[in-house]
Every structure is written in structure tokens, then in C-alpha cells.
Amino acid sequence: MSIYRPKCVNKFSLEVMKTKIESILLSAGKSSRMGTEKALLEIDGKKLISIILEKMLSFSKKVYIILGDNFENVQQVVKNEKFPLDKIEFIFNEKHHLGMFSSILKGFSVTTGKHPVMLQMIDQPFVPLAIYKKLIDFLDEDHFIFQPSCEINSKKRAGHPILFSPYFKELILKNQDRSNLREVISLYNKKRKYIEVDDKVIFQNLNTFKDIKWGNKHGNTSI
Numbered sequence: 001m002s003i004y005r006p007k008c009v010n011k012f013s014l015e016v017m018k019t020k021i022e023s024i025l026l027s028a029g030k031s032s033r034m035g036t037e038k039a040l041l042e043i044d045g046k047k048l049i050s051i052i053l054e055k056m057l058s059f060s061k062k063v064y065i066i067l068g069d070n071f072e073n074v075q076q077v078v079k080n081e082k083f084p085l086d087k088i089e090f091i092f093n094e095k096h097h098l099g100m101f102s103s104i105l106k107g108f109s110v111t112t113g114k115h116p117v118m119l120q121m122i123d124q125p126f127v128p129l130a131i132y133k134k135l136i137d138f139l140d141e142d143h144f145i146f147q148p149s150c151e152i153n154s155k156k157r158a159g160h161p162i163l164f165s166p167y168f169k170e171l172i173l174k175n176q177d178r179s180n181l182r183e184v185i186s187l188y189n190k191k192r193k194y195i196e197v198d199d200k201v202i203f204q205n206l207n208t209f210k211d212i213k214w215g216n217k218h219g220n221t222s223i
Contacts, residue, residue, distance in 0.1 A: 159202025
């Protein structure tokens with residue numbers, strides 16, 4: 001199977017790129033282990049969707065929230081929080097039952113393709129604003145993927161969120177027959193840039209109520 005490569009890579013102004021970030025927030029899945037919508041779980045009295053949106057809206061031109069059967073519930077919660085709705089789009093993924101990659105593809109399909117895209121999952125509310133900003137600061141014209149990394153047991157590991165150049169929309173939509181995002185990224189690994197951070201929060205996911213308890217005790221949900 002051949003690897004799709006863009007026919008022409010236009011140069012985007014770095015100054016424009018760094019000030020016009022589009023963000024995708026994946027929130028279509030239901031936690032089978034917790035039996036509820038992750039987006040509406042609370043840590044320190046705040047819902048996950050609100051914790052993450054507060055951070056993402058501070059640097060995003062637009063945030064696309066990708067939803068499934070939870071569309072109406074999450075939409076109502078966000079509207080009640082009085083976020084600037086002109087900067088938010090609620091996107092229904094009709095294929096959400098096929099898994100996360102279908103939501104990633106849906107998210108990229110609605111982006112403009114003119115700006116960098118920050119990809120964030122709903123179960124990582126502890127990522128500090130400083131990490132998002134560091135990814136944005138390291139944007140350049142030569143890479144497609146900007147991913148935070150941290151050393152664990154003398155081995156570098158990559159985490160989330162991930163920032164993508166404007167070109168990546170074309171790449172991922174041309175490779176949507178692949179199995180997952182990791183497989184697509186591996187096709188363009190030479191265009192991936194690792195940004196070192198000294199924070200293991202880039203690996204922290206909320207999958208169980210034990211994780212929620214940990215978050216209530218140790219997690220930093222503030223900007």
C-alpha cells in the first residue's frame with residue numbers, strides 16, 4: 001500500500017499559524033468501565049468538558065467537540081457554562097460506534113485545513129496550559145506532527161495532546177483506510193517533532209473511578 005504525500009506543500013506564515021489554532025476535542029465515547037459519559041464526570045467540582053474547554057479556548061480560534069450519542073447532554077452542559085459559543089462547534093460523529101479513529105477523522109474533516117490543529121482527548125484534563133503553549137511555540141514549517149515527550153525509565157515516550165500542521169488534514173483524510181492515528185503518524189515519522197516536557201501528565205488518562213479519586217486529590221485542573 002502506497003503512502004500518500006501532498007502534491008504541494010505551501011508555506012504558511014509561522015506568525016499566523018501560532019495565533020490561529022483550531023482544536024479537536026474527542027468526546028464521543030462512553031466509558032464502559034465507569035458506565036457514564038466521561039465529559040460529564042467531575043473533578044474538584046468541575047466537569048471534565050469544562051476543565052478542558054477553559055484551557056483550549058484560551059489559545060484556539062475554534063474548538064470542534066466531537067460527540068456521539070451524548071450530543072444533546074454535552075451540548076446543553078457547555079451552553080449552560082456560558083462559554084463563547086462562537087468559538088465552539090458541536091459535531092456529531094455518526095460513526096462513533098466504530099471507535100476513536102472515526103472521531104479523529106470526523107474532526108479533521110470539519111477543520112479548515114488552513115491552520116494548525118490541536119488534538120485533545122476528553123480523559124486528559126490535567127494537561128497544563130503551559131504544555132499546549134510549548135507545543136505551539138515549537139511550530140515550524142518543516143514538520144507535520146508536534147508531540148510532547150517525557151523520559152520514563154531512561155526511555156523517551158510520546159504522549160498527548162498532539163499538535164498538527166495545516167497540511168495534516170490532507171494527509172489523514174487520504175489515509176483514512178488505515179486502522180488508527182498511530183499508523184498514520186508512523187507513515188510520516190520523519191516529519192514528527194518531539195517536544196520534551198518534564199511532566200508525566202501527558203500519559204495520564206481517566207479510565208476508572210480510581211483515576212477520578214486520584215484526580216480529586218492530586219490533579220491540577222487549573223490553567
